[in-house]
Amino acid sequence: MPDHGQVPALSISDLTKVYDDGTPALDGLSFTVSAGGFHGLLGPNGSGKSTLIGIIAGLVRAPPGHVRVFGHDAVSDQRRARTLVGLAPQEVHLDRFLTASEVLSYHGRYFGMAKADAERRADELLVAFDLEDKAGTRPNRLSGGMRRRLLIARALVHRPRLAILDEPTAGVDLELRQDLWKYLARLRTEQQTSILLTTHYLEEAEALCDDISMIRRGRIVASGTVKQLVDRFGGPRLEDAYLSVMRGVVDEVPV
Amino acid sequence: MSDAHVGEKMDAKRLRAASRNGAIALSGREVRRVTKLWTQTILPPVISAILFMAVFGGALGGQLRQVSSIPYLWFILPGLLVMVVAGQAYANASTSLFQARNEGYIDDVLSSPLRPAEIVWSYMVGGLYRGWISAAAVAIAAIPFVPGIEQWFLALVVLMLTGIIFSALGVMTGIWADSFDQQAFVATLIISPLALLGGVFYNVDTLAEPWRTLTLLNPIYYLVDAERAGVTGLHDSAVWLSVAIAAIVAVVVTMLAIRMFSRGKRLRP
Numbered sequence: 001m002p003d004h005g006q007v008p009a010l011s012i013s014d015l016t017k018v019y020d021d022g023t024p025a026l027d028g029l030s031f032t033v034s035a036g037g038f039h040g041l042l043g044p045n046g047s048g049k050s051t052l053i054g055i056i057a058g059l060v061r062a063p064p065g066h067v068r069v070f071g072h073d074a075v076s077d078q079r080r081a082r083t084l085v086g087l088a089p090q091e092v093h094l095d096r097f098l099t100a101s102e103v104l105s106y107h108g109r110y111f112g113m114a115k116a117d118a119e120r121r122a123d124e125l126l127v128a129f130d131l132e133d134k135a136g137t138r139p140n141r142l143s144g145g146m147r148r149r150l151l152i153a154r155a156l157v158h159r160p161r162l163a164i165l166d167e168p169t170a171g172v173d174l175e176l177r178q179d180l181w182k183y184l185a186r187l188r189t190e191q192q193t194s195i196l197l198t199t200h201y202l203e204e205a206e207a208l209c210d211d212i213s214m215i216r217r218g219r220i221v222a223s224g225t226v227k228q229l230v231d232r233f234g235g236p237r238l239e240d241a242y243l244s245v246m247r248g249v250v251d252e253v254p255v
Numbered sequence: 256m257s258d259a260h261v262g263e264k265m266d267a268k269r270l271r272a273a274s275r276n277g278a279i280a281l282s283g284r285e286v287r288r289v290t291k292l293w294t295q296t297i298l299p300p301v302i303s304a305i306l307f308m309a310v311f312g313g314a315l316g317g318q319l320r321q322v323s324s325i326p327y328l329w330f331i332l333p334g335l336l337v338m339v340v341a342g343q344a345y346a347n348a349s350t351s352l353f354q355a356r357n358e359g360y361i362d363d364v365l366s367s368p369l370r371p372a373e374i375v376w377s378y379m380v381g382g383l384y385r386g387w388i389s390a391a392a393v394a395i396a397a398i399p400f401v402p403g404i405e406q407w408f409l410a411l412v413v414l415m416l417t418g419i420i421f422s423a424l425g426v427m428t429g430i431w432a433d434s435f436d437q438q439a440f441v442a443t444l445i446i447s448p449l450a451l452l453g454g455v456f457y458n459v460d461t462l463a464e465p466w467r468t469l470t471l472l473n474p475i476y477y478l479v480d481a482e483r484a485g486v487t488g489l490h491d492s493a494v495w496l497s498v499a500i501a502a503i504v505a506v507v508v509t510m511l512a513i514r515m516f517s518r519g520k521r522l523r524p
Contacts, residue, residue, distance in 0.1 A: 054524075
């Protein structure tokens with residue numbers, strides 16, 4: 001049993017993924033998210049972010065030995081690894097036969113929570129995400145922003161040690177986005193939850209993340225703190241460094 | 256649990272218990288889905304079976320008063336029960352799984368620590384529940400018209416095995432199908448004809464060749480025959496051999512469904 005205080009939250013080494021139809025998605029990708037860290041993963045559409053996240057969460061097949069969650073292999077020891085991960089995927093897919101409250105409580109129970117615990121936790125999260133008056137509403141009757149918040153709440157029901165948020169603020173208005181930022185910052189400081197965030201809003205990554213990795217064509221092409229990236233690839237803002245890397249001015253220069 | 260992360264320090268025993276909890280929750284969700292949508296899931300097959308009884312047992316019953324020395328309605332009831340359980344167990348498991356895949360919300364189950372066997376069994380529970388509730392409704396509707404059930408235990412065992420076999424086939428179709436058309440294809444072109452040609456409405460001895468041989472090659476015939484033995488005491492084949500073969504088939508198709516889910520080719524790219 002790995003010691004969760006010592007091992008990284010997420011360790012990926014030399015991960016390659018080619019889909020059955022021959023489409024390459026990841027090409028020897030490696031990076032680490034430290035325990036308690038807030039890590040941003042930036043890259044253009046199609047760069048491999050969602051494939052990577054799918055592999056970590058068990059939604060995409062991968063060979064064993066390349067992805068470890070708090071020391072547990074995400075493939076050969078997948079059940080332990082999965083209990084530690086909470087995923088808010090980019091696409092909003094929610095069971096339309098359940099109410100918002102049931103979406104959360106059932107999800108908690110799939111992760112082994114007792115019914116009463118899961119229902120209590122669902123109530124807590126509905127309040128935290130300002131959805132308490134929608135508890136009995138089905139997802140298809142919620143607005144896009146509400147569905148997005150419900151999806152993030154679902155990822156957190158079983159109190160994962162590693163929360164993976166794939167573009168969690170896409171389509172969310174500015175006010176709600178800032179509320180979410182505050183919630184995520186609190187989640188990290190109060191519950192020591194490690195967070196892996198993908199986003200196209202670079203100011204979001206700049207405000208929240210300790211470390212950032214930039215991915216292009218399935219490989220990490222740059223990584224470091226915001227300051228390191230800006231110093232290395234040109235600033236003054238993260239956006240400038242990102243554009244430098246992605247436009248190929250700098251090709252694969254890990255910090 | 257309240258302040259602890261779920262996966263932290265979870266030993267194998269606790270992981271198993273947690274996994275069981277999850278499987279019970281998923282089974283409960285499937286059962287709830289059937290109950291919530293009862294006008295789509297339970298009512299139609301019950302109405303169809305009652306119509307079959309009304310037409311074949313009532314309207315035509317006057318001309319087909321006795322088959323193999325028992326009232327015709329009593330003769331067709333076992334086959335109707337098998338048909339209802341088979342059709343509904345199959346439809347529920349295949350539709351629920353395919354819908355979850357098609358709409359993408361299966362991700363919440365696939366990303367959970369539930370084992371493939373637990374997920375498959377949970378989807379099968381929904382199918383079994385729908386099949387058995389529908390069969391119970393048909394049996395209740397038939398009470399005024401039939402003398403009784405000869406061997407309750409045998410009748411229930413056969414319906415249980417029928418439910419297991421067809422819900423497992425439903426899971427396999429739910430994994431395999433890439434469209435509603437493919438999902439409906441199996442039900443319309445394979446399950447329904449096999450059920451209708453499985454000796455539900457006729458005695459196999461009265462058939463001419465090649466229909467007699469074709470019926471004897473139809474696996475559903477043996478389920479119908481064994482169920483008929485349970486309900487009426489009348490049968491053509493060795494009943495316990497039919498039950499034993501059905502039990503083996505039930506185990507094999509359930510294992511195939513689990514294997515198909517574990518391999519995950521259509522579930523996980």
